[in-house]
Amino acid sequence: MSREVKSFIVPSYVDGRRVYEGDFYVEQDTKHAAMALDEGIHDAIVSVFAIDEEGTFSMLEDNGYPSFRSFPAYPQKELEKGESWTATSERAVDPRADGTITRMPIYVQYTYTTDQVFNGREVYIIKAQWATRYGTNTKYIDLDGDPDLASAIGKHEATIYLDKETGAALLIRDQVDESFTYKSGEKIAYKGTISLFTEYPASVNTQELMPEIDRLLKEADIDYKDTNAGLMLIIKDLQFVANSPELLPGEEKRLDQIAALLKKVPQNQILVEGHTARVGDESDELGLSLERAHTIVRELTARGVPKDQFITKGSGGTKPVADNDTPEGRARNRRVEITILTNRTSLRETK
Numbered sequence: 001m002s003r004e005v006k007s008f009i010v011p012s013y014v015d016g017r018r019v020y021e022g023d024f025y026v027e028q029d030t031k032h033a034a035m036a037l038d039e040g041i042h043d044a045i046v047s048v049f050a051i052d053e054e055g056t057f058s059m060l061e062d063n064g065y066p067s068f069r070s071f072p073a074y075p076q077k078e079l080e081k082g083e084s085w086t087a088t089s090e091r092a093v094d095p096r097a098d099g100t101i102t103r104m105p106i107y108v109q110y111t112y113t114t115d116q117v118f119n120g121r122e123v124y125i126i127k128a129q130w131a132t133r134y135g136t137n138t139k140y141i142d143l144d145g146d147p148d149l150a151s152a153i154g155k156h157e158a159t160i161y162l163d164k165e166t167g168a169a170l171l172i173r174d175q176v177d178e179s180f181t182y183k184s185g186e187k188i189a190y191k192g193t194i195s196l197f198t199e200y201p202a203s204v205n206t207q208e209l210m211p212e213i214d215r216l217l218k219e220a221d222i223d224y225k226d227t228n229a230g231l232m233l234i235i236k237d238l239q240f241v242a243n244s245p246e247l248l249p250g251e252e253k254r255l256d257q258i259a260a261l262l263k264k265v266p267q268n269q270i271l272v273e274g275h276t277a278r279v280g281d282e283s284d285e286l287g288l289s290l291e292r293a294h295t296i297v298r299e300l301t302a303r304g305v306p307k308d309q310f311i312t313k314g315s316g317g318t319k320p321v322a323d324n325d326t327p328e329g330r331a332r333n334r335r336v337e338i339t340i341l342t343n344r345t346s347l348r349e350t351k
Contacts, residue, residue, distance in 0.1 A: 154178020
């Protein structure tokens with residue numbers, strides 16, 4: 001199995017803390033009968049976390065990602081090659097991949113080994129190792145985690161490429177050999193490599209895109225916003241069948257124009273976020289907004305935009321831009337936002 005988790009993270013300062021908000025998504029390919037099975041459209045997994053001035057990491061909205069927290073941890077003093085330090089971090093695991101997250105502390109020993117040049121950057125090479133210990137015969141059980149997970153055991157040995165200039169972990173290669181045992185007797189074993197990358201998304205020449213964007217603003221009832229995440233197109237008052245993800249006839253021209261623009265950014269991921277008016281059950285609205293985002297992606301891929309560029313997200317009626325008490329306000333809130341992700345750090349984790 002090959003499993004890749006990507007995320008796009010936007011930092012901001014809130015009450016003296018650096019708050020990171022982003023969307024994670026999973027690409028998973030399983031080899032079966034010599035065929036790779038593709039899951040298709042990628043749905044976003046929301047994550048919000050903070051790091052204060054002391055370097056303390058805390059999750060504000062925890063759906064299991066990032067899976068490594070406060071890792072790597074840096075020493076409190078300058079070190080010579082060969083010196084070591086220890087720190088406590090946290091890891092979130094979901095061995096069954098069923099959305100049930102269990103958190104466990106990890107006690108990591110780090111050793112500064114040497115210096116190198118990696119992808120043109122001067123880096124410190126750090127070795128890190130820790131043991132997987134959870135449940136039976138340990139002092140720790142996550143009361144909010146998977147109640148069926150009885151124990152976990154194993155080891156990790158990681159190599160960290162640490163950018164001398166920025167302090168970013170440009171690459172972490174973690175050799176893992178561990179197993180998880182459930183109360184039913186089921187055992188799940190992982191052996192292989194977890195690789196974590198810090199990358200930067202492709203830049204976008206906004207001036208080259210502006211003629212297309214201006215045409216959309218004038219002809220297609222679309223707004224444009226330059227955000228921290230990238231270039232956002234807001235498709236207003238999309239005409240769907242009531243309480244359905246099915247588009248009504250008449251949206252073809254707008255979708256043709258949007259697809260023509262997106263074909264000009266083939267190197268960038270594209271976040272498609274659906275929104276509804278707040279008029280009914282919140283969970284129903286979230287589901288409907290995600291299904292509508294899927295509909296827009298299918299329409300755009302049918303027009304030649306590669307599906308692997310897309311991430312989809314449903315926000316229901318949680319992000320209104322107008323008053324839901326009026327028909328005009330509800331029409332404005334029924335929208336889809338398409339963001340060309342750029343100008344920020346992209347984190348990728350692969351297994």
